Amino acid sequence: MKRNLPLLATGAILLVLFGAAAVAYDGFLSSRVIVNLFADNAFLGIAAVGMTLVIFAGGIDLSVGAVIGFTSIFTATLITGRGLHPAAVWPMAIGLGAVLGALMGTLVHVYRLPAFLITLAGMFLARGMGFWLNTESVGISHRWYDALANFDLAIGDAVHVPAAALLLLGVVLVGYVVGHHTRFGRTLLAIGGNEQSALLMGLPVGPAKIAVYTLNGACAALAGIVATVYTSSGNASMGIGLELDAIAVVVIGGTLLTGGRGHVAGTLLGVLIFGTIQAAILFDGRLSSWWMRIVVGALLLTFILLQRIFVRRKS
Amino acid sequence: MKRHSSLLWLAVGLILLVAYNLVGNPAFLKISVQDGHLYGVPIDILTQGSRTMLLALGMTLVIATGGVDLSVGSVVAIAGAVCALLLNSGTSLVVTLAAAVGVGALAGGVNGTLVARLGIQPIVATLILMVAGRGIAQLICGGQVIIIDRKSFEFLANGFVAGLPVAPLVVGGLYGLTHLFLRRTAVGLFVEAVGDNETASRFAGLAAARVKILAYVFCGVCAGLTGVLTAANIRAADANRAGENAELDAIFAVVVGGTALTGGRFSILGTFLGALLIQTLAATMYFRGVPPAVAPVPKALLILAVSLLQSEKLRTWIASHWRRKEGAV
Numbered sequence: 001m002k003r004n005l006p007l008l009a010t011g012a013i014l015l016v017l018f019g020a021a022a023v024a025y026d027g028f029l030s031s032r033v034i035v036n037l038f039a040d041n042a043f044l045g046i047a048a049v050g051m052t053l054v055i056f057a058g059g060i061d062l063s064v065g066a067v068i069g070f071t072s073i074f075t076a077t078l079i080t081g082r083g084l085h086p087a088a089v090w091p092m093a094i095g096l097g098a099v100l101g102a103l104m105g106t107l108v109h110v111y112r113l114p115a116f117l118i119t120l121a122g123m124f125l126a127r128g129m130g131f132w133l134n135t136e137s138v139g140i141s142h143r144w145y146d147a148l149a150n151f152d153l154a155i156g157d158a159v160h161v162p163a164a165a166l167l168l169l170g171v172v173l174v175g176y177v178v179g180h181h182t183r184f185g186r187t188l189l190a191i192g193g194n195e196q197s198a199l200l201m202g203l204p205v206g207p208a209k210i211a212v213y214t215l216n217g218a219c220a221a222l223a224g225i226v227a228t229v230y231t232s233s234g235n236a237s238m239g240i241g242l243e244l245d246a247i248a249v250v251v252i253g254g255t256l257l258t259g260g261r262g263h264v265a266g267t268l269l270g271v272l273i274f275g276t277i278q279a280a281i282l283f284d285g286r287l288s289s290w291w292m293r294i295v296v297g298a299l300l301l302t303f304i305l306l307q308r309i310f311v312r313r314k315s
Numbered sequence: 316m317k318r319h320s321s322l323l324w325l326a327v328g329l330i331l332l333v334a335y336n337l338v339g340n341p342a343f344l345k346i347s348v349q350d351g352h353l354y355g356v357p358i359d360i361l362t363q364g365s366r367t368m369l370l371a372l373g374m375t376l377v378i379a380t381g382g383v384d385l386s387v388g389s390v391v392a393i394a395g396a397v398c399a400l401l402l403n404s405g406t407s408l409v410v411t412l413a414a415a416v417g418v419g420a421l422a423g424g425v426n427g428t429l430v431a432r433l434g435i436q437p438i439v440a441t442l443i444l445m446v447a448g449r450g451i452a453q454l455i456c457g458g459q460v461i462i463i464d465r466k467s468f469e470f471l472a473n474g475f476v477a478g479l480p481v482a483p484l485v486v487g488g489l490y491g492l493t494h495l496f497l498r499r500t501a502v503g504l505f506v507e508a509v510g511d512n513e514t515a516s517r518f519a520g521l522a523a524a525r526v527k528i529l530a531y532v533f534c535g536v537c538a539g540l541t542g543v544l545t546a547a548n549i550r551a552a553d554a555n556r557a558g559e560n561a562e563l564d565a566i567f568a569v570v571v572g573g574t575a576l577t578g579g580r581f582s583i584l585g586t587f588l589g590a591l592l593i594q595t596l597a598a599t600m601y602f603r604g605v606p607p608a609v610a611p612v613p614k615a616l617l618i619l620a621v622s623l624l625q626s627e628k629l630r631t632w633i634a635s636h637w638r639r640k641e642g643a644v
Contacts (some may be wrong), residue, residue, distance in 0.1 A: 010544075036538070060438065107619070107622070107623075109626070111626040111628050111629055112625060112626060112627065112628055113622045113623075113625075113626055114384070114576045114577075114622075116438065116576065117566075117570060117576060117618065117622055118619070118622065120566075120567075120618065121615040121616075121618040121619050121622070122615070123610035123611075123615075124563075124612065124614050124615035124618070125611070125612060125615035127611050128608070128609050128610065128611035128612030128614075128615065129612060131606070131608030131609050132606075132608075132609045132612065133606050136605065148391060236608070244442065244445065244446055247442065248442070248446060251439070257436055257438070257439045258436060288453070288454075288458055289458075290449075290450040290451075290453035290454055290458060290554075291450065291454075292450065293446055293447055293449055293450030294447050294450035294451060294454065296446055296447070297443050297444070297446040297447020297448075298447065298448065300442065300443045300446060300447075301443045301447075303428075304435055304439055304440070304443070305433070307433060308433055308434065315324075
């Protein structure tokens with residue numbers, strides 16, 4: 001019960017925010033708006049699930065936004081420019097993301113370098129490589145892309161769930177199982193709680209740390225692919241600043257940034273809170289987009305202070 | 316000993332970079348006098364690099380206390396927005412400068428309180444202002460780029476005094492003052508003590524929390540002044556672009572300069588050289604025709620190289636390898 005307190009708080013805030021928006025704006029409380037909360041934030045959510053696992057282990061990855069940008073332009077260049085099939089390009093893109101993640105994880109673990117600095121270098125590297133491929137946006141038209149864009153799962157007559165939303169739910173489910181119901185997930189939490197103790201307990205600290213950065217790289221690349229489907233194009237400037245949103249969403253979801261405690265499901269709630277604020281600002285029409293940043297900042301502050309109180313009381 | 320070795324590496328790197336430039340462009344180091352003031356690539360590097368240098372100066376102290384300040388880029392944007400707001404409503408330059416510095420100090424105070432009094436991780440505590448700060452700057456600017464038409468303001472970034480560029484003079488002066496203040500008084504020692512071992516320094520009777528807060532306030536003031544220089548340089552407040560990724564360059568300059576991210580010993584001179592290296596690298600890429608968008612790649616490689624050089628593990632490995640070879644001979 002107590003373990004789930006942050007999760008409950010996040011859920012309550014989501015309900016309050018959504019309720020307030022539903023009262024304030026006509027038509028906000030509709031299945032379309034709710035489905036779009038998932039679909040529009042699918043790539044943020046997928047990246048945030050990977051980030052959650054990294055943060056479980058007390059790490060951080062600043063490169064996810066840049067990896068999304070790189071994957072986006074990489075995919076578009078190969079499909080449109082070289083005429084390759086998406087079925088061949090997607091695994092390559094995910095593989096590249098995983099390799100970059102593995103490299104960063106190795107540097108962080110083997111050479112005991114600060115994750116913050118190494119993933120910063122990864123961010124510069126991925127962003128620069130993306131722009132090196134193409135500084136312009138590249139459109140994608142392919143049968144598979146059209147099919148994905150038109151695909152939706154009808155639940156009853158009114159609700160149509162698009163592919164991106166389904167994929168987000170799938171990734172959250174996988175992340176939940178990996179994070180909370182596998183040995184790997186428990187190892188990550190143990191590392192985040194106290195790396196020294198985890199090592200003394202005989203847990204595979206090194207392999208787990210490298211694996212989680214690898215997994216996160218793959219997640220970011222997958223998010224990049226979802227972004228190409230969402231926009232039917234690739235753009236190297238995709239996902240600028242997204243790493244901050246992802247970290248914010250994870251924290252709002254009740255995961256401790258010091259590691260050792262957290263919820264993958266909370267991250268999904270965080271993404272929905274983020275999406276609700278964005279949708280409300282869009283619905284209002286008078287509020288400018290910068291309120292988004294201010295509100296997210298205020299929410300971050302609230303949650304961090306709450307976590308602080310929560311942790312202090314426990315110790 | 317170790318302190319000097321990292322400075323030495325930095326100087327070697329800088330000399331190599333300049334030598335590389337001299338091969339392709341023999342006039343790289345040439346300084347001439349035009350229209351009564353100095354002119355040339357080194358002057359450009361100092362003038363354009365002065366902003367990163369100033370940010371890195373404040374960041375040095377924060378990192379020395381074992382923290383980090385991610386919000387400086389957003390504070391740069393806020394300070395620029397405040398300058399535009401005040402100057403365009405007819406406020407005097409002195410009051411405007413004071414306001415920009417005050418905004419910076421306030422931001423630093425908030426960060427410092429969150430870190431030192433509430434015990435929040437520095438990355439997280441300053442992330443809040445990093446996210447919200449840019450929104451606040453956009454709110455002040457109303458989402459637009461505001462042109463600032465005031466000669467005396469632009470002079471701060473692009474002017475010359477007795478033939479010398481103003482911005483590097485101001486920043487150089489601040490470096491000198493900070494160095495004297497930290498090394499001639501005990502404050503520098505306090506900062507290093509808190510960064511090295513906070514608990515121990517508290518037991519030794521140091522007001523560790525106060526030292527930390529002051530470091531963040533100083534960093535905020537530097538960011539506020541950088542905001543002034545940034546806005547003055549382009550004669551406008553741009554809430555979206557001003558100070559974008561500036562925190563990364565500043566942190567990078569500090570780390571390259573030999574101050575470890577874990578806190579403790581710091582080097583003001585190292586930070587200066589680190590910022591100089593970054594700006595020289597930027598100039599190099601400009602002259603070599605590397606598109607600005609691709610410029611992050613060499614920067615990333617430099618960060619990786621420097622981080623690896625500083626890694627204790629790699630150092631020991633190289634040292635043991637070296638010794639084994641010598642023994643064989």
